[in-house]
Amino acid sequence: MIHNSNNDSESIANYKKDTLDQTFRDAVATISKEGNRNYVNPQKPAGRLYNLRSYFSYFYLVLFFALPFIKVEGEPLFLFNVLERKFIFFGKIFWPQDFFIFAIGLLTFIVFIILFTVAFGRIFCGWACPQTIFMEMVFRKIEYFIDGDANQQKKLKAMSWNREKIVKRGAKIFAFFSLSFLIANFFLGYIIGIDELWVHIKEGIFVEFGTFSALVIFTLIFFFVYYWFREQACIIVCPYGRLQGVLLDRNSILVAYDYVRGEPRGKLSDATMDKGDCVNCHACVRVCPTGIDIRNGTQLECVNCTACIDACDEIMDHISKPKGLIRYASENGIALKEKMTYTWRLKLYTLVLSLLLIFLGVLLVTRADVAARIMRTPGQTYQLLADNRISNLYNIKLVNKTRKNIHLDLKLENMKGEIKQVGAVDVPKESYFQTSFFITLKNEQLKLRKTKVKIGIYENGKRMDVLSAIFLGPSI
Secondary structure, eight states: OOOOOHHHHHHHHHHHHHTSOOGGGGSOTTBOTTSOBOOOOOOOOOSHHHHHHHHHHHHHHHHHHHGGGOEETTEESEEEETTTTEEEETTEEEOGGGHHHHHHHHHHHHHHHHHHHHHHTTHHHHHTOHHHHHIIIIIHHHHHHHHOSHHHHHHHHHSOSOHHHHHHHHHHHHHHHHHHHHHHHHHHHHHHOHHHHHHHHHHOTTTSHHHHHHHHHHHHHHHHIIIIITTHIIIIIOTHHHHHHHHOOTTOOEEEEOHHHHOSOOOTTOOOSSOOSOOOOOHHHHTOTTOOOGGGOOOTTOOOOOHHHHHHHHHHHHTTOOSOSEEEEOHHHHHSOOOOOOOHHHHHHHHHHHHHHHHHHHHHHHOOSEEEEEEEOTTOOOEEEGGGEEEEEEEEEEEEOSSSOEEEEEEESSSOOEEEESSOEEEOTTEEEEEEEEEEEEGGGOSSSEEEEEEEEEETTEEEEEEEEEEEOOOO
């Protein structure tokens, strides 16, 4: 008799899940029992999802190598110049004074990652992470071309050092190092600008030793990661895998094995009646770039690259069974055949994310092109002038965030008086500027020893900002 209730379905699912071997959780697939490194040599994946990932990777790589050359008003579209504390996002310049906007943007990005992970698991890692894209779609493909598929790579590793091995290892090291050097150049281009990088290259290593040192360091890091460290960057270094363990719930969509349909496993020739669709071919394990068995359930090492889905679908085709034994699904979707629901957690994260996006948008729209700060000159008191007038000396510090030189004028806003500038307030583009000026008021205007004055900052008659300062006078 077949029961269709959720409780019965869940009981069956839990029974099948409990029968799965859980000893894998006692060890990491890339580390042997002796504590040595288990090198992963995955088979070359193929299939519909792998092709989609390849197309997305081509777009990503074109974007990565093209962005440094795209300019807005002579400046890069993106720049992350930590040394000069200058950052450009979508052609808009941000200085240290705008750090709070950067902090809000970072917070918004974190909330987005949380929301995205709760809903879709670690899909970012498999489809958009630079580490995965360069490793699997660039360096791994070069490795397949030079060393061959997984079995050929293992044979080459076990082979003694003969001519074939020396040639292949040399070609692989040369290709990996050259590509790492190319990536390092573009990475540095995002920091100092591609034009500035080209100038440093033409000036030579002895003139720009610091730049070339950074270039060598970046090259060695990339070469180390992609030649030797590889999947360990995702398993050990990246905190995102640990984060998903906290954020995922039973409704999160991720790459999952349908243990309800697949268990118990058995060979195709096995005539056992109570046998699942999984034929225990290990095709999903052989293509995994992190060396795990997806049939063991959700694991922190899984980057959702979908290689196991393509491999399993191909086997299902061969044995004339439905695809999707491994697929994008949630725990509830597998156990209870439920569709993904818009839970209260997703609603709450969406609300918070929407508020942060609105707040960030307001900050970007209202962000001033000129930042100014006015202070009384330290160690100076008021000066008594003729005609019963009193003068105070002030310093003004300005930051021009625009790409043009600007001339500013200062005017008193809340009372009659005179502002005498020591020099013209001409602020060069993308730079800091400091000068001094006097404010002169009549003595009868002062009712207190300290009077608040407001100074307007104008460009071509347009008020850019209004700042406050304290004007000192004689004691009343």
